[in-house]
Amino acid sequence: MGTGPEVHVTGERPVAREVEGTSWSRVGRSYRAPLLIQRFPSEVAFGFLGRLLPPGHAVELTLEAHPIPAARALEVLHGVRAVAEAELADGGGGAELPQIEAERESAEELGRAVARRTQELWKVGVCFVARGPSRLRAEEERSRLSERLEAMGFRTRVPRYEVRETLAPPDLSGVNRRPSGYWQTLSTDGLAAMFPFVDEALLEAKGVLVGLALADASPVVLDRWAHASHSWALFGTTGAGKTFAAALIALRTRWMRPETDLVILDPLGEYVELTRALGGTVIPVTHPESGRLNPLDPTTTAGDRKEKAARVGTMLRALFPTLRDEESALLDTLVSRLLETKTTTPTFLDLVGEVAALPDPGRLATLLEVFKSGSLKPMNGPTTLPSLDPPVTLDLSRVPEDQLPFHLTYLLDWLYGRMRDRPGPKLVLVDEAHLLARHDATAEFLDRVVRHVRHFSAGLLLISQAPDDFLRRPSGRSLLRNLYATALLRLTEVSAETRTFYGLTPAEAEWLPKARLPKEAGYAESLWRIGEWHLPLALVATTPEFDLLESTLGAARRD
Numbered sequence: 001m002g003t004g005p006e007v008h009v010t011g012e013r014p015v016a017r018e019v020e021g022t023s024w025s026r027v028g029r030s031y032r033a034p035l036l037i038q039r040f041p042s043e044v045a046f047g048f049l050g051r052l053l054p055p056g057h058a059v060e061l062t063l064e065a066h067p068i069p070a071a072r073a074l075e076v077l078h079g080v081r082a083v084a085e086a087e088l089a090d091g092g093g094g095a096e097l098p099q100i101e102a103e104r105e106s107a108e109e110l111g112r113a114v115a116r117r118t119q120e121l122w123k124v125g126v127c128f129v130a131r132g133p134s135r136l137r138a139e140e141e142r143s144r145l146s147e148r149l150e151a152m153g154f155r156t157r158v159p160r161y162e163v164r165e166t167l168a169p170p171d172l173s174g175v176n177r178r179p180s181g182y183w184q185t186l187s188t189d190g191l192a193a194m195f196p197f198v199d200e201a202l203l204e205a206k207g208v209l210v211g212l213a214l215a216d217a218s219p220v221v222l223d224r225w226a227h228a229s230h231s232w233a234l235f236g237t238t239g240a241g242k243t244f245a246a247a248l249i250a251l252r253t254r255w256m257r258p259e260t261d262l263v264i265l266d267p268l269g270e271y272v273e274l275t276r277a278l279g280g281t282v283i284p285v286t287h288p289e290s291g292r293l294n295p296l297d298p299t300t301t302a303g304d305r306k307e308k309a310a311r312v313g314t315m316l317r318a319l320f321p322t323l324r325d326e327e328s329a330l331l332d333t334l335v336s337r338l339l340e341t342k343t344t345t346p347t348f349l350d351l352v353g354e355v356a357a358l359p360d361p362g363r364l365a366t367l368l369e370v371f372k373s374g375s376l377k378p379m380n381g382p383t384t385l386p387s388l389d390p391p392v393t394l395d396l397s398r399v400p401e402d403q404l405p406f407h408l409t410y411l412l413d414w415l416y417g418r419m420r421d422r423p424g425p426k427l428v429l430v431d432e433a434h435l436l437a438r439h440d441a442t443a444e445f446l447d448r449v450v451r452h453v454r455h456f457s458a459g460l461l462l463i464s465q466a467p468d469d470f471l472r473r474p475s476g477r478s479l480l481r482n483l484y485a486t487a488l489l490r491l492t493e494v495s496a497e498t499r500t501f502y503g504l505t506p507a508e509a510e511w512l513p514k515a516r517l518p519k520e521a522g523y524a525e526s527l528w529r530i531g532e533w534h535l536p537l538a539l540v541a542t543t544p545e546f547d548l549l550e551s552t553l554g555a556a557r558r559d
Contacts, residue, residue: 020163020164021135021163022160022161022163023139023158023159023160023163024135024138024139024163025163025164025167026135029133030131030132030133031131031132031133031134031135031137031138032060032129032130032131032138032167033129033130033131033132033135033138033139033141033142033158034127034128034129034130034142034158034159034163034166034167035127035128035129035130035142035145035146035149035156035157035158036126036127036128036156036157036158036159036166036179036181036182037126037128037149037154037155037156037157037181037184038154038155038156038157038181039154039155040153040154040184040186040190041152041153041154042102042153044152044153044193048152048193048505049061049194049195052145052148052149052152052505052507058130058131058132058141059128059129059130059131059141059145060128060129060131061126061127061128061129062125062126062127062129062170063124063125063126063194063195064124064125064126064170064174065122065123065124065125065191066122066123066124066173066174067120067121067122067123068120068121068122068123068185070114070115070117070120072121073114073120073121074111074114074115076121076185077107077108077110077111077114077121078107078111080103080107081104081107081108081111084100084101084103084104084107085104087100088100088101088104110187113187119187119188119189120187120188121185121186121187122185122186122187122188122190122191123174123183123184123185124183124184124185124186124190124191124194125170125178125182125183125184126184126194127166127167127182128142128145129167130142130145142158144510146158147506148505148506148507148510151505151506152505152506157181159179162179165177165178165179166178166179166182202220202221202222202530202533202535203219203220203221204221204222204223204226205223205226206223206225206226206256207221207222207223207224207226207256208221208222208223208249208252208253208255208256209221209252210222210249210485210487210528210537210539211526211528211535211537211538211539211540212537212538212540213535213536213537213538214525214536214537214538215536217538220528220535220537222484222485222530224253224427224459224484224485225257225425225457225459227484228454228484229450229454229459229482229483229484230427230453230454230457230458230459230460230484231450231453231454231459231460231461231462231482231483231484232249232459232460232461232462232483232484232485232486232487233433233461233462233463233464233467233480233483233485233486233487234246234461234462234463234464234486234487234489235464235465235466235467235486235487235488235489235491236465236487236488236489236490236491236524236526237465237466237489237490237491237492238465239490239517239518239519240489240490240491240515240517240518240524241489241517241518241523241524241539242463242487242489242524243270243431243463243553244518244524244539244541244549244553245487245489245524245526245539246429246431246461246463247271247274247549247553248539248541248545248549249461250262250264250391250427250429250461251545251548251549252545253427254278254391257425259424259425260390260424260425260426260427261390261418261419261422261424261425261426261427262280262390262391262392262426262427262428262429263390263391263392263393263394263415263418263426263427263428263429264391264392264393264394264428264429264431265394265396265408265411265412265415265428265429265430265431266393266394266395266396266397266429266431267396267397267399267404267408267431267432267435268397268431268432269395269396269397270431270553271393271429271431271553272393272395272397273551273552273553274393274548274549274552274553275391275392275393276552277548277551277552278391279389280389280390280391280392280393281388281389281390281391281392281393282392282393282395283385283388283392283393283394283395284395284398285394285395285396285398285399285407285411286375286376286378286379286398286399286407287378287398291383291384291385291386292378292379292381292382292383292384292385293379293383293385293410293411293414294345294347294379294381294382294383295312295315295348295379295410295413296308296312296335296338296339296345296346296347296348296350296351297345297382297383298339298345299383299417300413300414300416300417301413301416301417302417302420305336305339305340306336308339309332309335309336309339310332311409311410311413311445312335313328313331313332313335313441314409314441314442314444314445315406315409315410315413316328316331316406317439317441317442318405318406318408318409318436318439318441318442319403319405319406320367321405321439323367327362327363327364330358330364331351331364334351334354334355335351337354338350338351338354345382347379347380347381347382348368348371348376348379348380349371349372349380351368351371352365352368352369352371352372355368375400375403376403394411396408404432404435405435405436405438405439405442408430408432408435408436408442409436409442409445412428412430412436412445412446412449413445415428416449416452416453419453419456419458420456424457425457425458426453426456426457426458426459427458427459427460427461428453428458428459428460428461429460429461429463430446430460430461430462430463431463432463432464433446433462433463433464433469434464434465434466434469434470437464437469437470437472437473437476437479438469440473440475443470443473443475443476443479444475446475446479447475447476447478447479447482450479450482450483451478451482462483466491466492466495466498467480467486467488467497467498467501467502468495468497468498471495471497471498471501477501480501484530484531485528485529485530486502486528486529487526487527487528487529487537487539488502488512488526488527488528488529489515489524489525489526489539490512490513490514490515490516490517490524490525491512491513491515492513493513494509494512494513502529503534504527504534505534508527508534511527511536512527515527521538523538523539523540523541524538524539525537525538525539526538526539
């Protein structure tokens with residue numbers, strides 16, 4: 001509409017004036033593209049607007065609310081109820097009858113609440129304004145916003161030739177001219193749900209700082225020991241900062257509770273130097289000089305040999321994922337027999353002998369040869385692991401990749417016994433946790449560990465690249481449901497399964513692949529799911545923390 005000059009002169013200083021287009025407004029080089037809500041869905045969550053917009057997006061929100069006098073509110077509700085009853089009596093509406101009945105019941109219930117003065121009716125105006133340095137950018141932002149609102153059940157409208165009325169400052173009377181569809185009638189609860197200004201600060205006593213809210217830099221402090229589950233997870237692509245974040249959480253946990261028994265399962269050797277700097281113990285797994293863990297030692301199950309046999313079966317299925325059902329059943333039988341009949345603690349060499357004595361051992365003899373003369377031969381013998389001063393890192397960096405699930409499984413079995421037997425709080429970091437989620441047997445075992453270790457004042461911190469590795473199996477989904485907190489750092493993509501499982505809004509799913517990396521921002525951006533909370537956080541470290549972790553984590557500087 002306006003094509004004239006963009007500025008006029010007052011004194012010596014040029015002042016930009018507003019230029020109105022068909023569905024946009026411009027002041028100087030800044031474009032504004034308004035969007036109205038024409039119809040609301042039947043239900044929305046409180047504070048939903050805070051999750052509607054990805055952090056950092058240039059969108060303004062204008063929210064006007066004017067109370068409707070009680071007498072007038074009752075008239076409005078009576079009218080709505082009368083219309084609904086007339087339509088129901090007429091029998092029309094067809095498929096819309098359930099909706100009409102719901103409107104009648106809602107009007108009746110709300111009328112009683114207004115009469116009791118526990119609710120009010122409000123005249124509410126909501127206007128979103130997308131901003132951008134060009135008309136195209138502003139309109140693209142508005143289009144994405146409209147798609148996100150539509151996905152949540154809203155009906156939106158772009159005001160055309162009504163931009164001036166839409167963007168005019170509100171007045172206290174509520175009678176200023178507005179476009180059609182600008183005003184809506186909401187109850188007190190409905191109005192409350194529109195406010196994005198809910199207090200999303202979580203400050204749990206005795207907790208650790210996990211990050212600063214991206215919206216206002218308010219701190220979020222969590223105490224894992226104060227909840228039914230003590231286990232968390234961190235997911236993020238390579239370079240997202242999950243290793244640094246895990247180390248930071250572990251460090252702060254030890255500072256808050258120095259008695260915490262911290263153990264790290266470290267497939268890549270990333271935490272070795274940090275552990276040494278903290279005066280802890282590093283055990284290079286599979287190195288004879290560092291001590292041995294006998295996976296068949298029943299002390300890890302408090303002498304329960306039946307449970308031990310089941311766990312050994314899980315270990316073997318992790319090592320030999322191509323085992324057929326009949327082979328797995330035969331190995332389970334042989335292991336159970338060994339544990340029941342052998343007076344001393346059996347080893348895998350004893351299992352090799354049991355298989356060799358079979359009339360037809362099939363390929364089991366070939367598979368188990370790795371314990372007799374192959375790379376796993378050093379595992380034969382009693383447990384000789386020395387006393388371990390925490391923090392402890394079990395370094396698996398020299399373990400062949402195809403053997404990592406096996407080693408992680410028997411080490412987790414040993415740690416289960418350690419967590420059960422030691423007093424005080426315990427925390428186990430499991431890096432590359434997806435290696436355990438790939439197979440049914442190991443995924444089920446990990447799920448059982450997460451569900452049970454809380455009884456020992458223990459928790460796990462699982463570190464992996466994407467939730468999808470866990471969502472593919474029922475045991476993986478069970479595990480994720482039993483975590484108190486989950487941090488999603490930048491993800492390469494957000495699958496439909498991840499969106500559904502975590503209840504992500506379209507805005508959150510759109511933002512996660514764009515969350516800023518430490519090398520871009522100096523900190524990692526993340527979305528935390530804590531119970532029903534969804535909190536976008538910056539994972540930040542103090543200078544002393546950063547200096548310590550940067551100098552010791554090594555590969556963490558790349559992740």
